[in-house]
Amino acid sequence: MRKKRLANNTLSSLILQITTIICGFILPKLILSNFGSDVNGLVNSITQFLQIFAFLDLGVGAVFQSSLYKPLADNDIVKISEIYVSGQKFFTRLAEILLGYVIVLIVVYPFIANQNFGFTYTATLIVAMSVSSFAQYYFGMANGLFLTADQRGYIQYNVQIITLILNTLSCYILIYLGASIHIVKMTTSLIYLIRPIVLKVYVDKHYSINKKAVYTDEPIKQKWNGLAQHIASVVLDSTDTIVLTVFSTLANVSIYSVYYLVISGLKQLFNATTNGIQALIGELYARQEKDELKKVFGWTEWLIHTMTTFIFGCAGVLIIPFIMIYTKGIVDADYNQPSFSVILIIAYAMYCIRLPYHIAIKAGVHYKETQHCYWIAAVMNLITSVVLVNKWGLIGVAIGTLVAMTYQTVWMAIYDSENIIYWPIKSFVKQIIVDILISVIGVIATKNIKITNYSYYKWFIAAVEVAIIWGIVVVVVNWIFYRENLKRLTQGLKNNR
Structure with a gap:
């Protein structure tokens, strides 16, 4: 079973990364050719500022995932439920912090960045690019990390492959039709909302997690x-x-x-x-x-x-x-x-x-x-x-x-x-x-x-x-x-x- 799950995870993860690489080369090239280096630089700069939260699974998410290894190995559903509930509470709180962070970024970024775009142009682009990040932490982070800890990461990898391809096709069509960079990035955010929804449905259907579990001691050390x-x-x-x-x-x-x-x-x-x-x-x-x-x-x-x-x-x-x-x-x-x-x-x-x-x-x-x-x-x-x-x-x-x-x-x-x-x-x-x-x-x-x-x-x-x-x-x-x-x-x- 270990070898089979390892093979499934490795293969689907590899396909995901290859898909990500291909799509990752297509979209920036389209942005460069149609909007220029300054807009491409602005998009990548905003992306980096948003990645303080966009890569959250490298931080608290990693601890959440690591904490699940032993109870999953022991099939301890009580402990699993406690960890899951604690993790979900934390991600919800972080989603709220993210909302505040985005508001601060909208106000401050246009003044600290060495760029020639107007305040409205830059601020609305930040909003368009931050929608999917908020949804990810509010709805889907705990489910994705839970599946990865249970060596079923291939579920979320496959969902990501589908949304990546769908997003690339949609953005290509929009850019071809002359849509603004704001419409393109908002479309990306809306398509990526599919991910947390699908993961939630899968976990609810296949696991008996008590999402109302009450704990006295913090289960995620x-x-x-x-x-x-x-x-x-x-x-x-x-x-x-x-x-x-x-x-x-x-x-x-x-x-x-x-x-x-x-x-x-x-x-x-x-x-x-x-x-x-x-x-x-x-x-x-x-x-x-x-x-x-x-x-x-x-x-x-x-x-x-x-x-x-x-x-x-x-x-x-x-x-x-x-x-x-x-x-x-x-x-x-x-x-x-x-x-x-x-x-x-x-x-x-x-x-x-x-x-x-x-x-x-x-x-x-x-x-x-x-x-x-x-x-x-x-x-x-x-x-x-x-x-x-x-x-x-x-x-x-x-x-x-x-x-x-x-x-x-x-x-x-x-x-x-x-x-x-x-x-x-x-x-x-x-x-x-x-x-x-x-x-x-x-x-x-x-x-x-x-x-x-x-x-x-x-x-x-x-x-x-x-x-x-x-x-x-x-x-x-x-x-x-x-x-x-x-x-x-x-x-x-x-x-x-």
Whole structure:
């Protein structure tokens, strides 16, 4: 049953992320072509300000989900109901806070952002983009996280796939018909209202949760620590766009957002492969199956490091040609930023490398013990970005992200080694050395691959060539240092044919 649910979650999550990536490239391109870089920058800037709440499942939601692992494993319906009711109350309260936050944002944002749009234009756009966020926390957050904790995340992933496709088609038609950006974004919000409604209906039908359960002791431990960790995570993730909004230009925000489209797509692919693993590690930790836990963690660490090195290595070679093709015909900003792209890719490669250690912290419910790491990383990113943005612009904020991600990755690996998985830190050091070795050889082997006349066809041919070369490097180096893992991967692929 574990393997079947893991397979269902991983497959549906992977399909969701691929769909998200495809749709994520289509809509910004339409906005860029029809509304220009400044409007695209404004939309992405507002999105980042709203993501303080839009990514709430990384904070309190993560604690809510982690708290459910043990009662779900024990089939303790009383405890499950108490956690569910507590979580729903908290999300409802946060929805009300979100409403107040949006009102403040409407009043303040038009004056702090370095933009040339009128107050009414900007304020109404914020309203249009915030509707779905409010509905998500008021109606659907608890249900989605509950299904994920019960290793049935594929239910909500499938709903998201449908709404993403529906939204992309609707926005394409509206833009083609000449609709304003406000109508386009309001349509998106209304379509995304489908998600919480469907999840509520499913949970009500398939689970016997007592939604009137009364409890004396708070069933979700470390709730506020999770919120603190979440805020620090969002600050870390959103600093670049916010700093560029305040201290630079919306054109630079637009340039950053286009590069981040590629980076975000890669991040989503990695998150897709780890969504099911987190629930599995959470269950193993709750049951204290220590040997199996170490086995799963060790495999996850190697797989994520290897995938990160391969995928981000290829991206480092291919991202500039892709961006040049993607932004062809757009001349109101300079999208050719090679130094910025290299630093940003390394920074988010570190983000993906930290995933197994981040997953272990969430599965072990160690929020209180680790929240200072998130705060320190957030402050490091913010200070470095603000100090460097005036002199180096996009490169400055990318350096801030790299410094913060590197610190967080190393800190988490050490913490997990000493407090949760008890995985030897020398395994992490060895893995990092292998990652660097692969990267150096891969860069040298592909440095002469050039794309002179930009087109998607020529880019695809070059991408295949780069992937083959990096793939060979990854296999050869791992055959030397991680032969047993490589054999296990090959055997697993054969068995799934």
